[in-house]
Amino acid sequence: MTSERPLKDATGFTGRSSVNALQASPYAVEATDLSFSYGRGQHVLRSMDFAAPQGQITMVIGASGSGKTTLLKLVKGLLPLQEGRMTVLRKTYDSPGENRHITSEIAYIPQHLGLVRSLTVLQNALTGALGRLGLPYSLFGGFPHALIQEAKDRLTRIGLGEKIEEKVYNLSGGERQRVAIIRARMQNPRLILADEFVSQLDTVTTTTIMDALREQTRNDGVTYIQTTHELDLVLRFADRVSVISSGKVVLEAEGGAVDRQTLSEAIRS
Amino acid sequence: MNRRVLRGRLFILALGVALIYSLAGVGLLDAQKLARGLGNIALFSSDLFPPDAGVITTVAPAMVETLQIALVGTFIGTVVAMPLALLAMPILTNSAVAPGVRLVLAFIRTIPALLWGVLFVVAFGLGPAAGATGIGLYSAGYLGKLFYELLEGVDPEVVEAVRSVGCSRLQLARYALLPEAANGLLAQLLFMFEYNVRASSIMGFVGAGGIGYYMLGYIQLLRYDALLTAVLITLLVVIVIDWLSIRIRGAFLLHDA
Ligand SMILES: Nc1ncnc2c1ncn2[C@@H]1O[C@H](COP(=O)(O)OP(=O)(O)OP(=O)(O)O)[C@@H](O)[C@H]1O
Ligand SMILES: [Mg+2]
Numbered sequence: 001m002t003s004e005r006p007l008k009d010a011t012g013f014t015g016r017s018s019v020n021a022l023q024a025s026p027y028a029v030e031a032t033d034l035s036f037s038y039g040r041g042q043h044v045l046r047s048m049d050f051a052a053p054q055g056q057i058t059m060v061i062g063a064s065g066s067g068k069t070t071l072l073k074l075v076k077g078l079l080p081l082q083e084g085r086m087t088v089l090r091k092t093y094d095s096p097g098e099n100r101h102i103t104s105e106i107a108y109i110p111q112h113l114g115l116v117r118s119l120t121v122l123q124n125a126l127t128g129a130l131g132r133l134g135l136p137y138s139l140f141g142g143f144p145h146a147l148i149q150e151a152k153d154r155l156t157r158i159g160l161g162e163k164i165e166e167k168v169y170n171l172s173g174g175e176r177q178r179v180a181i182i183r184a185r186m187q188n189p190r191l192i193l194a195d196e197f198v199s200q201l202d203t204v205t206t207t208t209i210m211d212a213l214r215e216q217t218r219n220d221g222v223t224y225i226q227t228t229h230e231l232d233l234v235l236r237f238a239d240r241v242s243v244i245s246s247g248k249v250v251l252e253a254e255g256g257a258v259d260r261q262t263l264s265e266a267i268r269s
Numbered sequence: 270m271n272r273r274v275l276r277g278r279l280f281i282l283a284l285g286v287a288l289i290y291s292l293a294g295v296g297l298l299d300a301q302k303l304a305r306g307l308g309n310i311a312l313f314s315s316d317l318f319p320p321d322a323g324v325i326t327t328v329a330p331a332m333v334e335t336l337q338i339a340l341v342g343t344f345i346g347t348v349v350a351m352p353l354a355l356l357a358m359p360i361l362t363n364s365a366v367a368p369g370v371r372l373v374l375a376f377i378r379t380i381p382a383l384l385w386g387v388l389f390v391v392a393f394g395l396g397p398a399a400g401a402t403g404i405g406l407y408s409a410g411y412l413g414k415l416f417y418e419l420l421e422g423v424d425p426e427v428v429e430a431v432r433s434v435g436c437s438r439l440q441l442a443r444y445a446l447l448p449e450a451a452n453g454l455l456a457q458l459l460f461m462f463e464y465n466v467r468a469s470s471i472m473g474f475v476g477a478g479g480i481g482y483y484m485l486g487y488i489q490l491l492r493y494d495a496l497l498t499a500v501l502i503t504l505l506v507v508i509v510i511d512w513l514s515i516r517i518r519g520a521f522l523l524h525d526a
Contacts, residue, residue: 078429104435114430118448127444131435180430187434 027087028054028191028223029075034084035247036070044070046247047084055221056239057214059255061228063267067247068227069111072193075225076108077101089190104131107184111195113176115183117169121160124168124179125151128186147186154182158212174205181209185216194226210237231263245269313493320501321494328483328499332506334397335479338472339465341401346408346465347458353409354416358446360428361438371417377410382468386477397478404465404472412461419453420446455521459514466510470503 029052036045044067052058060068073079075088080097089106093099107128115124126143129151133143155164158178168176177197184192192213214237216222228234234241238255243266251258251266292298356362357370386403393399423446431445447454473481480499487496 076433078433102432102435106433108430108433110426110430112424112426114424114426114428116427116431116445116448118451119444123444127431127436128434130431130437130440130444183430183434 026054027051028089029225030087031071031075032085034071034074034081034086036067036074036079036082038070044247045074048244048248050242050244050249051252052223052225052242053240054223055217057210057217057224057226057237057255058240058242059226059228059234059238060242060244061231061234061263061267062244063229066244068244069195071244072108072195072225072227074099075191076106076193077103078108104187105190107187107189107192109180109184109192109194109197113180115168115176115179118167120165120167121155121171121179122148122151122164125155125182125186128183131187151182151186154185155179158182158209174202178205178209181213189222191223192225194224196228197226206233229267231260234258234263235260243267316491316493317497319494320497321492322498324483324487324495324498325502328480328495328502331473331480331483331499332470332502335469335472335481335503336466336506338397338400338404338469338477338479339462342404342408342469343458343462343465345402345405346412346461349405349409350412350416353413354420355442355446357413357417358420358442361442361446371414374410374413374417377406378414380407382407383471383475386472387475390476395476395478397472400469400472400477400479403477404468407468408461408465412457415457415461416450416454419450419457422453423449452521456518459518463507463510463514466507 029050031048031050034045034048034050035043037043048067048071050060050071060071062068070079074081074086077099081093081099082096085092085094086099087093088099116127119127126147129143129147133147152161152164155161158181160175160178160182163171163175168179171179181194181197184194210233213224217224217239226233234255235258241251241253241255241258241263242249243251243263245267250269251262253262289298296302353370353374357367357374359367361367362370382404385406386400389399389402389406393402427445427449428441432441436444469479469481471481471484473479473483474485476482480503484496484499487493487499
């Protein structure tokens with residue numbers, strides 16, 4: 001069944017909040033009335049209501065320029081909150097700029113991955129663990145043995161065992177994406193934000209990665225939010241989907257319960 | 270004629286007037302003076318040849334000293350410039366410290382290397398120590414600016430991605446900014462060394478060591494044939510160093526993706 005929640009009722013509260021009031025915060029991210037503009041220009045997000053359930057894969061789909069990247073950066077704290085209210089991992093922010101602190105609990109994979117190309121696969125993966133590490137240790141290039149082993153194991157499991165000492169600029173696009181996901185996992189995050197992730201991967205690799213992610217969300221309660229403009233990805237892997245169009249969420253649904261037609265109409269709305 | 274074309278022509282006219290005024294100002298519109306100058310150059314040129322090979326034993330060690338000044342100067346410059354460049358990054362310090370550091374670097378650059386040389390002759394006395402420290406300070410000002418511009422040029426997505434893991438500022442520098450900028454840093458360093466070899470060869474003019482001391486001496490003694498030997502040796506060394514530098518850059522920057 002499709003659970004299109006009312007975007008906002010007459011009292012200004014979202015319907016969802018009252019329904020779920022008894023459970024212990026079922027949402028990892030919950031934003032109400034979120035508005036954002038870059039400088040003088042038009043608003044990129046316009047009174048957006050967005051929610052991502054704890055321990056699920058939420059996909060945000062929308063046309064180019066609809067505000068997907070902006071939403072993720074606000075959640076991560078890379079852009080300052082301007083208007084509206086946002087609860088991320090149980091911390092509530094409701095005054096401008098209050099969200100601007102960076103924590104290792106939230107992993108962020110930018111649209112072009114943001115890997116350090118002149119470092120090796122292993123070094124990039126270890127970068128993810130910097131937040132868990134004392135300063136003197138990491139500055140002189142030394143990572144604890146246990147962390148190195150952990151990174152190697154994870155890289156091997158995702159099929160990069162042979163490439164551990166390779167510099168990132170020698171990798172293919174798909175291999176780079178796998179390095180990025182391992183860097184994110186090395187943070188031991190409770191929330192992963194991935195911008196346009198697993199686009200340009202072949203279907204076998206996509207399936208492997210998404211299945212692994214789904215397992216992680218189920219087992220460890222990690223929440224995964226991904227933006228995309230590929231309908232297939234949503235239909236196959238999303239537990240939940242939010243369609244955004246010119247800075248507003250125009251449709252929310254459970255992944256299995258929505259059809260291609262409805263989605264593409266919402267994207268174009 | 271529309272206004273843009275008119276403005277363009279007025280600009281060219283103004284430029285022409287300024288040029289003629291300046292030519293007169295420096296004395297190059299004076300036909301007599303020009304003729305005398307050109308005649309002297311011809312005389313001087315004939316005195317240059319043939320170069321005096323006898324001074325090689327004096328000039329070659331002075332050239333080695335010039336290279337030492339350039340190398341030590343570049344080293345001092347790098348060691349001073351690196352931390353300053355990091356401090357000049359608002360993302361690593363804050364919006365008060367960074368502009369202050371940039372101002373200091375700009376101040377160091379406004380004073381030419383030769384003048385720093387003079388100042389350090391006062392401090393260290395005549396000789397290459399003054400040249401090396403003078404070159405070093407000037408390089409610090411220059412490299413500091415080149416370095417922070419490279420660090421600023423690092424792909425903002427890489428900075429955001431690494432910052433997002435929740436690391437400290439020093440870790441951000443160590444694991445994102447410096448490795449991403451490494452190729453560029455090396456290229457600027459080589460460029461600075463090349464530049465410093467040239468700058469060091471005139472440090473001797475103010476008594477701060479190197480081959481320039483002999484060049485100035487030969488000019489004053491009218492020993493133009495000996496001067497030519499010194500100039501040719503400098504030229505040779507500069508060419509070899511430029512060539513080496515291209516080779517080194519090629520070897521290191523091959524993989525720049
Ligand atoms: N730094 C910026 N300064 C000014 N405008 C920006 C900036 N970043 C994005 N925008 C604008 O904000 C709007 C939304 O951008 P955003 O990157 O969030 O879209 P998107 O949904 O991620 O698009 P895409 O699918 O192309 O990545 C666009 O119109 C874009 O031009
Ligand atoms: Mg985007």
